[in-house]
Amino acid sequence: MSLDKVKLQHIAMLARLKLTDEEYAESVEKLSKIVDFVDQLSQADTQDVVPMAHPLDAAQRLRPDVVTESDNRDLYQKNAAAVADGLYLVPKVLE
Numbered sequence: 001m002s003l004d005k006v007k008l009q010h011i012a013m014l015a016r017l018k019l020t021d022e023e024y025a026e027s028v029e030k031l032s033k034i035v036d037f038v039d040q041l042s043q044a045d046t047q048d049v050v051p052m053a054h055p056l057d058a059a060q061r062l063r064p065d066v067v068t069e070s071d072n073r074d075l076y077q078k079n080a081a082a083v084a085d086g087l088y089l090v091p092k093v094l095e
Contacts, residue, residue, distance in 0.1 A: 002032040002035065002036060003031050003032045003035055005028055008024060012024075073086060
């Protein structure tokens with residue numbers, strides 16, 4: 001399936017690209033080669049190929065779920081204008 005200038009103009013319009021006549025001629029040739037290559041790839045037999053999420057056979061390394069930081073809430077809330085029960089109080093915005 002090769003592209004022609006009319007198809008490329010439609011694609012350019014959808015992509016909001018403004019191309020000159022010179023750019024159209026160059027782009028038609030390059031994009032046609034890409035489309036032909038993709039068409040060639042789609043003809044490859046992939047019946048026995050197992051889908052994979054990653055090209056490398058790797059497992060995700062997991063770490064234990066432990067707390068690594070101390071609770072500094074009281075220290076941080078000393079700078080707040082208003083605090084109640086460990087929460088920051090802010091002015092009401094909506095009625």
